[in-house]
Amino acid sequence: MHFRTCHLCEAMCGITVETQGDRVASIRGDADDPFSRGHLCPKAVALKDVHEDPDRLRRPLRRTEAGWREIPWDEALAEAARGLHRAQQAHGRSAVGVYLGNPNVHNHGAILFNQLFLRTLRSRSLYSATSVDQLPQMLAALQMFGHQLLLPVPDVDRTSFFLVLGANPLASNGSLMTAPGIERRLKELRARGGALVVVDPRRTETAALATQHLAIRPGTDAFLLLGLLHTIFAEGLARPGPLADHTDGAAEVARAVAPYAPESSEAATGISAPAVRDLARRFAAADGAVAYGRVGVSTQSFGGLCSWLVNVLNLVTGNLDRPGGALFARPAADVVALAARIGQRGSFARRRSRVRGLPEFGGELPVATLADELETPGEGQVRALVTVAGNPVLSGPNGSRLDRALQGLEFMVSVDFYLNETTRHAHLILPPTFALERDHYDLVFHALAVRNTAKYSPALFAKPAGARHDWEILLELATRLEALRGRRLRALATRLALRRLGPTGIVAWLLRRGPYRGLTLRRLRRSPHGIDLGPLEPCLPARLGTPDHRIRLAPPVFLEDLARLGAEGPPPALALIGRRHLRSNNSWMHNSERLVKGPERCTLLMHPEDASARGLAHGQRVAVSSRVGTVEVPLEVSDAMRPGVVSLPHGYGHDRRGVRLGIAAAHAGASVNDLNDDARVDALCGTAAFSGTPVEVVAAG
Numbered sequence: 001m002h003f004r005t006c007h008l009c010e011a012m013c014g015i016t017v018e019t020q021g022d023r024v025a026s027i028r029g030d031a032d033d034p035f036s037r038g039h040l041c042p043k044a045v046a047l048k049d050v051h052e053d054p055d056r057l058r059r060p061l062r063r064t065e066a067g068w069r070e071i072p073w074d075e076a077l078a079e080a081a082r083g084l085h086r087a088q089q090a091h092g093r094s095a096v097g098v099y100l101g102n103p104n105v106h107n108h109g110a111i112l113f114n115q116l117f118l119r120t121l122r123s124r125s126l127y128s129a130t131s132v133d134q135l136p137q138m139l140a141a142l143q144m145f146g147h148q149l150l151l152p153v154p155d156v157d158r159t160s161f162f163l164v165l166g167a168n169p170l171a172s173n174g175s176l177m178t179a180p181g182i183e184r185r186l187k188e189l190r191a192r193g194g195a196l197v198v199v200d201p202r203r204t205e206t207a208a209l210a211t212q213h214l215a216i217r218p219g220t221d222a223f224l225l226l227g228l229l230h231t232i233f234a235e236g237l238a239r240p241g242p243l244a245d246h247t248d249g250a251a252e253v254a255r256a257v258a259p260y261a262p263e264s265s266e267a268a269t270g271i272s273a274p275a276v277r278d279l280a281r282r283f284a285a286a287d288g289a290v291a292y293g294r295v296g297v298s299t300q301s302f303g304g305l306c307s308w309l310v311n312v313l314n315l316v317t318g319n320l321d322r323p324g325g326a327l328f329a330r331p332a333a334d335v336v337a338l339a340a341r342i343g344q345r346g347s348f349a350r351r352r353s354r355v356r357g358l359p360e361f362g363g364e365l366p367v368a369t370l371a372d373e374l375e376t377p378g379e380g381q382v383r384a385l386v387t388v389a390g391n392p393v394l395s396g397p398n399g400s401r402l403d404r405a406l407q408g409l410e411f412m413v414s415v416d417f418y419l420n421e422t423t424r425h426a427h428l429i430l431p432p433t434f435a436l437e438r439d440h441y442d443l444v445f446h447a448l449a450v451r452n453t454a455k456y457s458p459a460l461f462a463k464p465a466g467a468r469h470d471w472e473i474l475l476e477l478a479t480r481l482e483a484l485r486g487r488r489l490r491a492l493a494t495r496l497a498l499r500r501l502g503p504t505g506i507v508a509w510l511l512r513r514g515p516y517r518g519l520t521l522r523r524l525r526r527s528p529h530g531i532d533l534g535p536l537e538p539c540l541p542a543r544l545g546t547p548d549h550r551i552r553l554a555p556p557v558f559l560e561d562l563a564r565l566g567a568e569g570p571p572p573a574l575a576l577i578g579r580r581h582l583r584s585n586n587s588w589m590h591n592s593e594r595l596v597k598g599p600e601r602c603t604l605l606m607h608p609e610d611a612s613a614r615g616l617a618h619g620q621r622v623a624v625s626s627r628v629g630t631v632e633v634p635l636e637v638s639d640a641m642r643p644g645v646v647s648l649p650h651g652y653g654h655d656r657r658g659v660r661l662g663i664a665a666a667h668a669g670a671s672v673n674d675l676n677d678d679a680r681v682d683a684l685c686g687t688a689a690f691s692g693t694p695v696e697v698v699a700a701g
Helices: 043-050 073-091 101-104 109-120 135-145 182-191 206-207 221-234 240-247 250-257 262-269 274-283 301-317 334-341 367-375 399-407 470-484 488-512 521-525 556-564 609-615 662-666
Strands: 003-004 014-020 023-029 061-064 069-070 094-102 127-130 163-164 195-199 210-212 289-293 348-354 359-360 384-388 412-417 427-428 451-453 530-533 575-577 605-606 621-625 630-637 645-649 696-699
Touching: 003 427, 023 043, 043 195, 043 470, 061 101, 061 127, 073 094, 073 384, 073 412, 073 427, 073 470, 094 367, 109 470, 127 367, 127 662, 135 301, 135 348, 135 556, 163 221, 163 274, 163 384, 182 195, 182 206, 195 289, 206 274, 210 274, 221 250, 221 262, 221 274, 221 301, 262 274, 274 289, 289 301, 301 556, 367 399, 399 609, 412 470, 470 530, 488 521, 609 630
Parallel strands: 094 127, 094 384, 163 195, 163 289, 195 210, 384 412, 412 427, 575 645, 605 630
Antiparallel strands: 003 014, 014 023, 061 069, 061 427, 348 359, 451 530, 605 645, 621 630, 621 696
């Protein structure tokens, strides 16, 4: 019997695993886990499928004219380092780009040793899934609170009014809100008489549970939030409470929202002014309320504005840093505090991308411009690429264009255990071990949890002979690069020290210096179900990262960005949004038969009125077209959609040649990102604007 944390999504559910030899016999929820309390979603049992997947790579692969060929590790690592070094020698340091995928944040070894590798590489061509996800919320945190990772967490267990914008936690299990068993938590909110209001163009699983659903037009959430704030200030409902003495900019915000009466945006949002005013009054009057926005508000043309306005709404109503409102977690291994102590709080717009002038954030450039940097000749062009646990062909906008651009690379290395839509372009694939073969500690999601806990999980299975953990691969690449630059002794000393310490040794060091006296790795080893450290508690202004420990309520970058509102013209006849399924996890869990079996899930949802107007019927195959591409999918007619809006799920499109994912290929679907336009970004921060892509839909063929 083995107890550990499921690493597949942000929920950190505790699991109980039984084994038979080197195989998984069963996986079920751990009833003794103090955080998840036995909850488990369907994905967790698929850990067995990934661990035992015959398509999972176990040895390095080299691409040759005759096909893929397995090669020894030493040969693969040496060739990878030489190829990267050669590209930098010929074209400059930034000629080697790096893309980091979402799975890295579920892996403390990758988090820690990616940083070592990036510092060794010294390239400015860095990209990650951040800029197709939560970057606007990190920008708001940096500008307001002084640290890009100081993200407020909804105190969902104690709130009485939960306002959810562009999020579907019943499908995502929470996102930037680590909340295992979120359905139970929301039902408990309803049972204690609380309100759950969901703002979303689709009647999602979460909206179906809500006390109120507001079907907003995609991309107009900023108007709704401004209308709420206008009402709160105009009617004297702003009561920031104790934080008023630690906040600058309230008067500037009041002046900025004054022109945005709810009546002025009814046509844009599709939500009546009386409904907006009523929502504002109820939110302000609630005894503990919290607004929470996620992917739907992040990945749109005004994602930065929306993320800022959500924080402003929580603060001016007295619900920031308050039980039942939005609080900050106090993780046992506090990487936020550590980064602040060494002066790494984040950065924004210190430089801009070479081709389109999009701003950097945290040292990274927006992935929406990666294809530009691959295709456009000149100094600084990306000639080689390293991907680590990432599949940008399916997760980035205009994936077909990026797919073509990758073919022109001089050299590409992928640290990944699947031959997928992106790694098929690599010259070398270096496959790491899977999660059950390594230790696990959630460095990131404890900092986003709705309750303070700590849990360490030792490896369930021994690392197979000859295999490499991802952190070992990254350390070896960094060492070999330094040696090729003539710093062999320094490289060897670094490798020996870090290999001896390892990522778990670094976690142990962080725990000893964390906020909980006596909480050590040894104690966590003796507590396999995890340790409950109590509810979230107020911590401001002490935890702020601003130099003067004050909240900046009105950062100029957001006030100036208000000028863009209303300049985009009339809404399209049909706007495309994404969606997530509980049985899916981005692009890489589709090779599990137990998760993909059943009804086809890669369907286009469309309101009956829109289908009738186009002469389309439920179950019919349709062609969906945008400026950048066309895909064909089955049509699912549903009144869950707002008229004028259609929805296609994220992560599909496994029909490209050369992919070695047998089950996924049999359930290929179509990639929504072959429709999403890489020219559509949030002009403030460069985040891909997925929500609201204009499309046309006709009968296929």
